[in-house]
Amino acid sequence: MASLKDLRNRISSVKATQKITKAMQMVAAAKLRRAQLSAEAARPYAERMESVLANVAGGVTGGGPVLLSGNGRDDVHLLVVCTAERGLCGAFNSSIVRLARERAFALMSAGKTVKILCVGKKGYDQLRRQFEKQIVELIELRSVKQMAFTDADPIGKKLIAMFEAGEFDVATLFFSRFRSVILQIPTELQIIPAQINAAGVAQAADTGASAPYEYEPGEAEILATLLPRNISVQVFRALLENAASEQGARMSSMDNATRNAGEMIKKQTIIYNRSRQAMITKELIEIISGAEAL
């Protein structure tokens, strides 16, 4: 049986923890709102980009550039795993890593070579144990407070440089799509070769027939600049979705933690009061029986 002092200490320590989790929850809520706003603000660009790309790609005859059609091989897969820099956000990091890991094992058992590029430290920490040799690089975005396009652009450029150097054939992006505070969906998205929305192409073909596009400078040149940008945009979008998801996950997990701490305090307080009462009763009995003995 713990002494009264132990119980008191335990209660006050849980109270301190509760204060921290409560504060973290509120900070996450504020950050979430900002992350959500910037994710929404970035949406128009990505949508227009997609429709423009579908437009142009629909008009391209033949194979087109390698970023669109692929280099014809399917041997080396690069998994770009985007996770958070910090923990304490529930299953957010683990669920992305789990998806990537399953994919990596599936690819490896199919006889493909797998390479991994980690964006965010937490994913690296978790993947390092199993895929030490396959991890090509770790990109940390720890210093980034507000995700800007200039943070995503170098990653996109690096992917293209690696692709052109023949380091991989297919690149897939892993991130968490933000649905709501309690629901974030780990997602995989193939970015090289680019996947063009089939419906968009069909639609573009319909409208394209009535209004043929004029291309300045030329179709091929436009596609050659458009495709690399599209990759950066996809990375940027993934990072923004991730940022919102991370804060959402942190908010709900910290909410849970605060509630658990509250319950624990309640239980401990009852135990504390009971044992205090028992002690008082015991002392009274001792005094009374002592007085009677006289």
Add this chain to the structure above:
Amino acid sequence: MAAFHFELVSPERLLFSGDVEAVAVPGTEGQFTVMKGHAATMSTLKPGIVEVDRGSSKQRLFVRGGFADVSSTGLTILAEQAIPVEELDLARIEREIKNAQEDVADATGDDARRMAVEKIAQLQEVKAALGL
């Protein structure tokens, strides 16, 4: 004059959306102005000034590369970066020029170097156009 729909978006946000009368666009192959009923065109952009004419008022924005997409529904500019001219200052352009110069130094292939050199020239044009 008839109005048409114009949208200017950068990766971070939607900067402009509304009905305008004319927009001057700095295309890589030369400046062109889009008005209602313009033929469907797709053009890349060079660093330069986009001039938006809303009839009663004009607005000037600096864009740093991107795409212009003219379709039957209107004009959409996908800018790599866009800043209203009022917020632009000499230091910022100088910085861009310096970046481009570093690109020239870092460039490995002929193509990359040529592009970087072109970019410097374009930026200097912008600087002159702004009278800074």
